[in-house]
Amino acid sequence: MGDAAISLRNLSHAYRPGLPVLEGLDLNIAPGEMVALIGLSGAGKSTLLRCINGLLTPTEGEVLVLGQDVTQLSEGERVRLRRRIGMIFQEFNLMDRLSALKNVLIGRLGYSPTISSCLHQFRREDVLLARECLASVGLKGYERRRVRDMSGGQKQRVAIARCMAQQAEIILADEATANLDVLTKEEIMDILQNLSRMKGTTILFSMHDVPLARLYCPRIIGLKHGRLTFDAPANELDNAAVQDILHRVPAV
Secondary structure, X not given: OOOOOEEEEXXXXXXXXXXXXXXXXXXXXXXXXXEEEEOOOOXXXXXXXHHHOOOOOOOEEEEEEOOEEHHHOOHHHHHHHHOOEEEEEOXXXXXXXXXXXXXXXXXXXXXXXXXXXXOOOXXXXXXXXXXXXXXXXXXXXXXXXXXXXXXXXXXXXHHHHHHHHOOOOEEEEEOOOOOOOHHHXXXXXXXXXXXXXXHOOEEEEEEOOXXXXXXXOOEEEEEEOOEEEEEEEXXXXXXXXXXXXXXXXXXX
């Protein structure tokens, strides 16, 4: 466990007694890995991500993230750990009425005094960092653009820039490319792949797009009925394995 960014031991979670959503999961993800988690809707993918970032306390088992047992942390300690864990969502989870720059600066809230955060007052160095992050995802010149006036791909770039400003060591991407066209999906995955390679960021994707997972993620994990049923290099995910996990053969 010691060298892993994420370690799960016998992880189980049930929202109602006797109906587990996750059951007996054992998993290690090393620092800097890009891993795809595939499974049908309802397989437990989002629940797993929420257990990792401490938004849910599992019914049973251990969740070690960056060397800390999430299940044993106080709420204040969980908040501090979440500063090191970025989240990217299918629906972007941005403040549409705010500018791209202010959305990226939200990633600095955990590092700012409470009063300053409430007043949206940020240090000069935070603003400079946010601008650099926007530029690094191809949005230089978009700082004042309101998010509601941006395309889906641009919104997802803002979400990635927010994680970068947060200086997240782990990014959990929950169907982050599901609402994007094919070209934009690959552009977003290129940015995240570069972030993993250049910064050593650990990235765990929850996704349905098997060809995209095979293309970008060296390791693929299959989740079925709350259990891990596949964990191997991407080139070992053959059509039989996909059929077992997703009940369909992937498109080429």
